[in-house]
Amino acid sequence: MTESTRLRGTLWIILASATLTVMAGAILGPIVPAIQSTLGVSESNAGLIITTHGALIVVFSPIAGALIDRFGPRRPFIGGLVLYGIGGGAGLGIDSFGPLLASRAVLGVGVAFVYTGVTVLIYDLYEGQRMNEVLGLRSSANSVGAVIWPLVGGALGTLSWQAPFGVYLVAIPLGLLAVVTIPETGGENRSAQSESTDRGQSTDRSTSAGGIAGIAAVFRERPALLAVYLLYFAANALLYSIVVFYPQLLAQLGITSSLSISLYLAANGLAGGISAALYGRLVARIERRWLVLIALGLWVAAFAAATAAQSALTAVPAVVAFGLGLGLVFPSAFGWIESLAPVDRQGQFSSYLASAGYTGQFLSPVIFGPLIPLFGVRGVFGAATAAAAVGLVVLGAALAVGKTGSTASS
Incomplete structure (x- = not known):
């Protein structure tokens, strides 16, 4: 598959979005003690600020997958970026534990759609050896995010405990760029392709x-x-x-x-x-x-x-x-x-x-x-x-x- 200029732009959006799934929890690691002392909660409750989104990802990922199979990955992926930005960035203006935990749940739903959307976009847009290369780049982007985002969170945490939440807002301009650069793929086309060939597998109707x-x-x-x-x-x-x-x-x-x-x-x-x-x-x-x-x-x-x-x-x-x-x-x-x-x-x-x-x-x-x-x-x-x-x-x-x-x- 020849990669056009637009598709190269799409790759950058995919890789940038891949780092967001790591950032979801990593960026707040350095400020957990500050959250605990400022909100007056226990250490375990403060830890829930980091882990809650993971539970939502487990629950909502299958829902995201079903919607992606039905409508293609583009719209669920873009919607996930918007939810990510809203749920994560909400921490900038929240100063109590309950609403902050609820915002982290919204973040988790967004991550579920972004994570699965990134995966299926790679499947749809790339083939063969190029797909393997992009899958490697996606994992590399995750690793780079695991290095960079905690350092960013720690640096912003020196300003205030709420400042790191502002970084989540980067997902919204990414979503806007995705509207321009991410093509429609999958959905009905994938269903039609499955009827004619199922990756060389058995065609058992079950x-x-x-x-x-x-x-x-x-x-x-x-x-x-x-x-x-x-x-x-x-x-x-x-x-x-x-x-x-x-x-x-x-x-x-x-x-x-x-x-x-x-x-x-x-x-x-x-x-x-x-x-x-x-x-x-x-x-x-x-x-x-x-x-x-x-x-x-x-x-x-x-x-x-x-x-x-x-x-x-x-x-x-x-x-x-x-x-x-x-x-x-x-x-x-x-x-x-x-x-x-x-x-x-x-x-x-x-x-x-x-x-x-x-x-x-x-x-x-x-x-x-x-x-x-x-x-x-x-x-x-x-x-x-x-x-x-x-x-x-x-x-x-x-x-x-x-x-x-x-x-x-x-």
């Missing part, structure tokens, strides 16, 4: 049925979809094991300043941004499944290094290795959904990926937190090492069996 029966039929015919969702859930759960618990490990090593801790987390994001930016070139030479196997190997090494870290210097390789793996796994997951999901239901099945990811983020402290009283914070990373190792063995065995089967049949 996969086109609606409701629970239709979803179950797709999973029966394409069980690899469940493996992709599990991978994405696990990747996000492991990511948040670092976000939540690595600062505690660093504190044991005598690293306690917020700036120093942010540099370690920034190194994680930067490493992921680099590998994701190279993803298009890598996947042209190495199949996705092998890239994911490499990523799992990096994760085993990363968490083992975290478990054994004894100094500020030896704590660096863990976050770098995990980030490098993450930059390979995220675009691979999106690429697999594009190839596995029915063409006329890509919005629906890509929305489940968003739900799986944010569920993993939410449950990460629930999964790993109980290990701290028993084994200390290093026990968290020991368990993460074991989880990554299990994934490495399972995928490695599956690839070995597949290779043996193909050799025997040749």
Whole structure:
């Protein structure tokens, strides 16, 4: 597909919007203590300001996916940007906990539409190797956002606790630019395409049925979809094991300043941004499944290094290795959904990926937190090492069996 000047402008809007999904919570991290003291709420309630939008994303992503499949991604995506700007920017003028929490719920609905809209726009606008490159750039943009937005939030937080909320308003001019640059795609055209060819998959009519029966039929015919969702859930759960618990490990090593801790987390994001930016070139030479196997190997090494870290210097390789793996796994997951999901239901099945990811983020402290009283914070990373190792063995065995089967049949 030849990329016109307009389509290049569209790509910049897509990538800028991709960073917003990370910004939704990250930009407020540095000001949680200020929110707590100013509004007179508990630490857990202050934390809800960051996490509430995630719960709404899990709930509303399937709704966003259904609307995108019916009307195409353009209008839901633009509407999501507007909701994002309104819900996020409302914090500029709110000075009580209840209304602020409600505004964060509106933000979460907006993120659900933006997140899934970005995914399906990439599926619709790009093909083949170029799509893989853009999926990598999308993940790289997420990683860059994870580095930049917390620094922006911390800087604005020195002016007032409400100042960082103003950054959310950037979504509104992005929405206006999207009106001009984002073309109409999908919708009825995707449905018609699905009738003639369903990405080379079986044309079983049951996969086109609606409701629970239709979803179950797709999973029966394409069980690899469940493996992709599990991978994405696990990747996000492991990511948040670092976000939540690595600062505690660093504190044991005598690293306690917020700036120093942010540099370690920034190194994680930067490493992921680099590998994701190279993803298009890598996947042209190495199949996705092998890239994911490499990523799992990096994760085993990363968490083992975290478990054994004894100094500020030896704590660096863990976050770098995990980030490098993450930059390979995220675009691979999106690429697999594009190839596995029915063409006329890509919005629906890509929305489940968003739900799986944010569920993993939410449950990460629930999964790993109980290990701290028993084994200390290093026990968290020991368990993460074991989880990554299990994934490495399972995928490695599956690839070995597949290779043996193909050799025997040749």
